[in-house]
Amino acid sequence: MRAIVTVIGKDRVGIIADVCAILAKNRVNVLDISQTVMQEYFTMIMLVDMLKEGVAFDQLSTLLNDAGRELGLSIRIQREDIFNAMHRI
Amino acid sequence: MITSGEILQTIEMIDQQHLDIRTITMGISLRDCAHPDIGVCCGKIYDKITKCAESLVVTGEQIEKEFGIPIVNKRISVTPIALIADSCEAEDYVPIASVLDKAAKEVGVNFLGGYSALVHKGFTKGDIKLIRSIPEALSLTERVCSSVNVATTRAGINMDAVAEMGRVIKETAMLTATDGGLGCAKLVVFANAVEDNPFMAGAFHGEGEPECVINVGVSGPGVVHHAISACRGLPFDDVAETIKKTAFRITRMGQLVAQEASKRLGVPFGVVDLSLAPTPEIGDSVADILEEMGLESVGTHGTTAALALLNDAVKKGGVMASSHVGGLSGAFIPVSEDAGMIRAAERGLLSLEKLEAMTCVCSVGLDMIAVPGDTSAETLSAIIADEAAIGVINNKTTAVRIIPVPGKGVGESVDFGGLLGKAPIMPVHPSSSAEFILRGGRIPAPLNSLKN
Numbered sequence: 001m002r003a004i005v006t007v008i009g010k011d012r013v014g015i016i017a018d019v020c021a022i023l024a025k026n027r028v029n030v031l032d033i034s035q036t037v038m039q040e041y042f043t044m045i046m047l048v049d050m051l052k053e054g055v056a057f058d059q060l061s062t063l064l065n066d067a068g069r070e071l072g073l074s075i076r077i078q079r080e081d082i083f084n085a086m087h088r089i
Numbered sequence: 090m091i092t093s094g095e096i097l098q099t100i101e102m103i104d105q106q107h108l109d110i111r112t113i114t115m116g117i118s119l120r121d122c123a124h125p126d127i128g129v130c131c132g133k134i135y136d137k138i139t140k141c142a143e144s145l146v147v148t149g150e151q152i153e154k155e156f157g158i159p160i161v162n163k164r165i166s167v168t169p170i171a172l173i174a175d176s177c178e179a180e181d182y183v184p185i186a187s188v189l190d191k192a193a194k195e196v197g198v199n200f201l202g203g204y205s206a207l208v209h210k211g212f213t214k215g216d217i218k219l220i221r222s223i224p225e226a227l228s229l230t231e232r233v234c235s236s237v238n239v240a241t242t243r244a245g246i247n248m249d250a251v252a253e254m255g256r257v258i259k260e261t262a263m264l265t266a267t268d269g270g271l272g273c274a275k276l277v278v279f280a281n282a283v284e285d286n287p288f289m290a291g292a293f294h295g296e297g298e299p300e301c302v303i304n305v306g307v308s309g310p311g312v313v314h315h316a317i318s319a320c321r322g323l324p325f326d327d328v329a330e331t332i333k334k335t336a337f338r339i340t341r342m343g344q345l346v347a348q349e350a351s352k353r354l355g356v357p358f359g360v361v362d363l364s365l366a367p368t369p370e371i372g373d374s375v376a377d378i379l380e381e382m383g384l385e386s387v388g389t390h391g392t393t394a395a396l397a398l399l400n401d402a403v404k405k406g407g408v409m410a411s412s413h414v415g416g417l418s419g420a421f422i423p424v425s426e427d428a429g430m431i432r433a434a435e436r437g438l439l440s441l442e443k444l445e446a447m448t449c450v451c452s453v454g455l456d457m458i459a460v461p462g463d464t465s466a467e468t469l470s471a472i473i474a475d476e477a478a479i480g481v482i483n484n485k486t487t488a489v490r491i492i493p494v495p496g497k498g499v500g501e502s503v504d505f506g507g508l509l510g511k512a513p514i515m516p517v518h519p520s521s522s523a524e525f526i527l528r529g530g531r532i533p534a535p536l537n538s539l540k541n
Contacts, residue, residue: 004096034093045093058154076100078157083091085345086099086338 001050001057002031002080005064009073011042019044019075022067027054042073047080103158106311107373108339110346111366112162113149114287116294116302116359117141119168119203127179131188134173138165138192138201141301141356146197148353152346160346161508165193166292166304167203175215182219186226186233193232200275202292204235207282210244210531220250223257227272228264234290240280240477242484246532251477254278255470255526259493262462266495269503273492274425274457278473280480280487285360286416291453291488302359303351304416307343307407308366309335311373313399317381328382329402336363336406344411362416363407364452365399367427369510375399375420376429387429388439396420397450417486419452425505425512426457434513435502441472441515449479454488459503459512462495469493471522474532482535 007019016035023030028048035044050057061077068075102108122133142165149163167189174182186204193201204226206216223235237254240246258273265272277291284295287304294302316335320327343361351358367375376387379395400419408414422444424430433439441458448454454476460469473489480487494503497514504511 004091006096006100032090036093043093043097045096047090058151061154076157079155080091081345082156082158082342083096083099085341087091087095 003048003050003057003077004080004083005046005048005075005077007042007044007068007073007075009042009071011037011040015042015071015073016044018067018071022063023048026060026063027051028060102309102312106309106315107368107370108309108312109159109161110305110343111308111364112164112287112289112306113145113160113346113350114164114166114292114304114306115142115145115354115356116166116285116298116304118294118298118300119170119173123173123176125176125178127177127184130173130177131184134185135188135192138167138189139195142196142198144354148350151353152349156346158342158346162199164198164287164289164292165196165201166287166294167201168294168296169203169205169207171206171213171216171219172296174219175213177215180218182222183226183229186222186230189233190230198232200232200234200289202234202236202289203294204233205237205293207238208250209238209241209247211247212250220253220257223276224260224264224272227261227275234275234277234292236277236279236282236291236293238279238282239473240481242281242481242537243534245534246280246474246477246481248474248526248532249529251470251474252467252526252529254473255466255468258469258491259466262493262495269505270462270492270494271505274490274505274509276490278489280477281485283416283486287362288364288366288417290490298359299357301356303347303354303356304359304362305343305347305350306362306364306366306416307339308364309339310365310367310375310378312339313365313403314372314374314378314381317378325398329398332399332402333406336403337410340407340410358413360413360415361407361411363403363411363414363418364416365403365420367421367423368508369426369428369431371428374427374429375422376427376433380429386436386438387433388443392443393446393450396422396447400451417452421453421456422447422451423457423490425459425510426508427510431511431513434515441517445475445479448476448487449483453486454480456488456490457492457509457512458490459492459494459514460517461498461514462493463498464493464517465521465523467521467523467526468517470526472517474526478532
């Protein structure tokens with residue numbers, strides 16, 4: 001299942017590393033990644049593929065939310081379908 | 090691939106503009122639950138609802154998590170109970186309301202609609218028993234919603250039912266006086282009621298509906314407001330285009346959630362209801378949209394035109410985004426549930442008369458309006474009659490959800506809390522309509538040609 005991970009928060013060292021570590025540990029493959037820093041605010045968007053043998057969606061979502069809280073970032077994961085539905089005919 | 094800008098736009102809509110799925114409503118037919126013994130009937134109703142809706146709430150929560158979109162309410166609508174209870178020998182239908190309440194609590198839905206009767210042309214014995222039991226049923230239950238259809242374009246207006254509903258509203262307010270007449274917030278009087286409306290308090294599962302169905306109600310006044318705030322000073326063509334595009338996006342999301350819920354629950358998808366449903370939260374108001382178009386306050390001259398544009402553009406944008414659109418589909422203007430409407434009503438800038446005019450061009454009607462507790466039953470009936478006439482003549486659904494707040498008068502307000510919000514008491518016309526209502530009978534169905 002493909003999903004979009006968005007990470008928004010104040011920039012600091014190691015954000016990408018931290019998020020990717022969680023994803024790798026849970027058998028989530030990163031397909032595409034884009035990031036910008038605007039006025040100290042870090043925004044990263046990742047297209048990921050959740051492998052079948054990996055963790056369940058809601059578990060991963062909770063893991064990312066909790067990690068976000070610890071790191072002082074907003075991290076969320078949403079199925080790709082919602083963006084396709086909203087922005088593509 | 091979707092661009093980062095589009096992804097961030099979606100997230101902003103959800104985070105800052107209160108975009109949400111307002112409700113996933115499961116419609117359940119109870120037609121196979123009729124039985125002469127009310128005890129057996131209640132048992133069958135309980136079993137059927139708890140079986141069909143067993144995983145409704147869990148499924149809703151799963152979808153919410155995976156798509157990252159809040160699904161505010163999970164609800165149930167059932168066949169109008171008068172149809173089921175007609176075959177019961179019992180005189181009192183309140184036990185059925187109690188069992189509906191119990192079933193709603195068991196499956197975890199916050200409202201269950203369908204303690205209803207359709208009496209636009211006349212009453213059956215069961216209809217009368219049901220209508221008379223509404224005040225007690227609404228005072229004894231927490232989650233049950235009731236509605237009565239008193240008029241249709243094809244049948245005209247049943248004025249006996251209109252008169253009766255004035256008394257029922259009054260009695261419901263008295264029985265729930267300690268909560269400010271809360272029972273009336275769960276009671277809707279309809280003209281041209283629709284069979285597949287997912288929104289409360291007026292939802293019921295109509296006669297033409299299948300065994301079980303999933304209907305979804307989308308919302309998003311905040312998103313529309315944000316979008317048209319970028320059109321300041323531009324002509325109405327641009328405003329309408331912007332609303333259409335926004336409505337399209339919101340509805341696509343509703344369609345996606347509806348299909349997903351339908352697939353997971355193994356229940357057919359019914360309709361997406363494209364309604365802009367406000368909540369009392371700041372930034373989730375239909376009034377704000379109208380004011381954004383250039384009105385100093387909602388309720389001033391121009392409000393009806395602004396609302397007509399909004400309502401029409403929402404439908405035009407949404408229709409293409411969903412395979413089946415239904416329900417009420419339009420902009421709601423519930424006074425107590427909309428921060429902007431509350432503000433205008435408190436300042437005396439929004440009158441009952443203007444609200445009535447607004448209902449000519451939007452769904453659904455005089456909604457969540459608090460009036461003085463000493464308003465007579467006949468005046469309430471006359472308000473219903475006016476609203477029904479608008480619906481019947483204009484071939485649209487109209488409704489009245491009005492609360493004569495016991496012990497309160499103009500200048501005071503009533504706070505129901507949560508989604509039902511806070512309503513300033515609005516003045517009603519001081520002259521009597523009693524003789525008009527006392528006539529009874531039916532107002533004939535209107536002519537559908539020679540329109541002027």
